[in-house]
Amino acid sequence: MSFGGVRMSVETETPAVTAKEKPKPRPRRKLTLVQRLKRDKVMILLAAPGLLYFLVFHYLPMLGNIVAFQDYQPYLGFLDSDWIGLENFTDAFADPRFWSAVTNTLVIALVQLVFFFPAPIALALLLNSVLSSKIRRFVQSVVYLPHFIGWVIIVSIFQQLLGAAGLLPNVLDAIGLPRYDMMTDPDAFPWLVTLQLVWKDMGWGTIIFLAALLSIDPQLYEAAAVDGASRWRRLWHVTLPGITPIIILLLILNLGNILSVGFEQLILQRDNVGAAAGEVLDTYVYFNGIQNGEWGPSAAIGIVKAIFGTALILGANKLAHFFGHEGIYRGADK
Amino acid sequence: MKGSTVALTSKRPAWMERPTWYGLSLKGLALGFIVLAVLYPFVSVVATSLSTDREIVANGGLVIWPTDPTLDAYRVIFAGGDVTRALVNSLFVASIGTVASVCATVMMAYGLSRRGVTGGRFILMIALFSMLFGAGIIPNFLLVKELGLYNTFAALILPGLISAFNFIVLRSFFMGLPSELLDSAKVDGAGDLRILLRIVLPLSKAPIAVVSLFYAVGYWNAFFNALLYLDDTEKWTLPLILRLYVLQGQPMAQGEAFAGDVPPPQLAIQMAVVVVALVPILLVYPFLQRFFTKGVLSGAIKG
Structure with a gap:
């Protein structure tokens, strides 16, 4: 796989080596660091802006988390703000709105896990069972589309469909039922955001499962059919085991994200249902921190959230290993 | 049937x-x-x-x-008010951002596509680890402020300049190019930069197109960064305008276009704004979807 350019060109100067011959152990000429830098300078220079970007916009902000331990005042800056130890953390935990946000986040995440997560799997199985590639392609190109629509547009569309003067209340009205506005019903909020997520990403989510389904050896199906397995038994014994690793991988990744349910989607709709039902951790951090200037406590919550997320990923991965699956690392080192 | x-x-x-x-x-x-x-x-x-x-x-x-x-509703929103300005802003950010992102991503992906480049492993790890944890909303916001990017279009571009996913897609494509080709160019005396421009780029049109479209759609839809970093309504992009007029229901000024005439209904105007935001995506989508239904990306997603 390696394009060891220079090394290759040095070797090809000895033309005696033919393709059939076993490659001899390379006479590795050790290059000094300066020589190697000289050899690679173009490649390093090309990668340098990217490195700079990741350092500045992904690693440097981590230092900014020190405001979680400060009474941060923007006019004083990082260096002159007072250090107050863990006070921000205790303040944040003492705020009932924080716990309400945690509860809302977990409820929404749970509803999405149960009702959104399986949806792409089901659609992928359905698409996979369609033999005509024309129909399959058509449905695929339709259902991938909403993924590329921004949340502002999606919420606008749902407002027209389900909102007070929208389609659903009018239909209910027409068949003699009371008008119902789902967009402003606090009790329905977790269901509403899950429904929107299904509309947006159910199709897109199938891509990874369809790829996994395609990689199942067709001979397995044939052998199972010859042995008398019905279509449902083939689904159970061939198809599902074939996509289990990818399902587990995505479940683990999902668990890691359980504390960050879609920020854009929720911030757009929080005020429709009120903070009591619509506030999640991310919107709480935004309103409390950036709008109200509570920098310290909000950054503290951000840190707690990141630690929990990482712990959940590692824990879920351990669990997957425990049950004999490869979990996340397979995806990482390939 | x-x-x-x-x-x-x-x-x-x-x-x-x-x-x-x-x-x-x-x-x-x-x-x-x-x-x-x-x-x-x-x-x-x-x-x-x-x-x-x-x-x-x-x-x-x-x-x-x-x-x-x-077309009355479109006449109202194109009369030169907020929507027109937001449209121009959005187009500007999306085009500059896409060019910047694609250049940075291609350069980085190519620079790290060869095994054994001094420091390459380290840079790669830096990029990949960033996917595992984010710094959080507050530190990112403070960084943008400290860098003096607040209320500039650069704040919509720089914080998301390179997506680790797009970087991985391009890098794995570059790594899959036949090494004989690159080696023979090397033997012929081509430098690394020349190889990138003359051999790698022409062979990578499809994945670069996909990545460009991903970036363009991302910039076009970006709401979170615009909300965080744009204070001045003159600089607002389309998603912010959309929220103001459609979701928060602010009635739009009719301007001179319909003085004395029957103005178009607010709902039609609102939907016209939605359509304006949708059209660019619907225009690029046919080019995008070919790649997905053919499974061009599935290899990258799996690996």
């Missing part, structure tokens, strides 16, 4: 049992419902934006097929 039965079963392997009619119709119904549920809102938004007041009232909201289509 007969036609679709034939089509649905066209390439059935010999060992597979004949599909039952109820199975086929259930599948057809399910797929038909899903396709309709995805397409209906689009059709209805476009139709409503073209409708007159009378029609919207008659339909009690969204219209499916305007009998008397009118």
Whole structure:
């Protein structure tokens, strides 16, 4: 796989080596660091802006988390703000709105896990069972589309469909039922955001499962059919085991994200249902921190959230290993 | 039904049992419902934006097929007000951002595509680890402020300049290019930069196109960064304007266009703004979807 350019060109100067011959152990000429830098300078220079970007916009902000331990005042800056130890953390935990946000986040995440997560799997199985590639392609190109629509547009569309003067209340009205506005019903909020997520990403989510389904050896199906397995038994014994690793991988990744349910989607709709039902951790951090200037406590919550997320990923991965699956690392080192 | 039965079963392997009619119709119904549920809102938004007041009232909201289509709503939003300005801003950010992102991503992906580059492993790890944890909203916001990017278009571009996912897609594509080709160019005396420009780029048109479109759509839709970093309404992009007029229901000034005339209904204007935000995506989507249905990205996603 390696394009060891220079090394290759040095070797090809000895033309005696033919393709059939076993490659001899390379006479590795050790290059000094300066020589190697000289050899690679173009490649390093090309990668340098990217490195700079990741350092500045992904690693440097981590230092900014020190405001979680400060009474941060923007006019004083990082260096002159007072250090107050863990006070921000205790303040944040003492705020009932924080716990309400945690509860809302977990409820929404749970509803999405149960009702959104399986949806792409089901659609992928359905698409996979369609033999005509024309129909399959058509449905695929339709259902991938909403993924590329921004949340502002999606919420606008749902407002027209389900909102007070929208389609659903009018239909209910027409068949003699009371008008119902789902967009402003606090009790329905977790269901509403899950429904929107299904509309947006159910199709897109199938891509990874369809790829996994395609990689199942067709001979397995044939052998199972010859042995008398019905279509449902083939689904159970061939198809599902074939996509289990990818399902587990995505479940683990999902668990890691359980504390960050879609920020854009929720911030757009929080005020429709009120903070009591619509506030999640991310919107709480935004309103409390950036709008109200509570920098310290909000950054503290951000840190707690990141630690929990990482712990959940590692824990879920351990669990997957425990049950004999490869979990996340397979995806990482390939 | 007969036609679709034939089509649905066209390439059935010999060992597979004949599909039952109820199975086929259930599948057809399910797929038909899903396709309709995805397409209906689009059709209805476009139709409503073209409708007159009378029609919207008659339909009690969204219209499916305007009998008397009118472009009045578009005339209002293109009269040079907020929407026009936001459209220009959005186009500007999306085009500059896409060019910057694609250049940075291609350079980085190529720079790290060869094994054994001094420091390459380290840079790669830096990039990949950033996917595992984010710094959080507050530190990112403070960073943008400290860098003096607050209330500039750069704040919409720089914080998301390189997506680790797009970087991985391009890097794995570059690594999959036949090494003989690159080596022979090297033997012929081409430098690394020349190889990138003359050999790698021409061979990578498809993945670079996909990545560009991903970036463009991302910039076009970006709401979070715009909300965080743009204070000045003059600089607002389309998603912010959309939220103001459609979600928060702020009535739009009619301007001079309809003095004395019957102004178009607010709902039609709102839907026209939605359509303006949708059109660029619908225009690029046909180019995008070819790649997904053919599974160009599936290799990258798996690895």
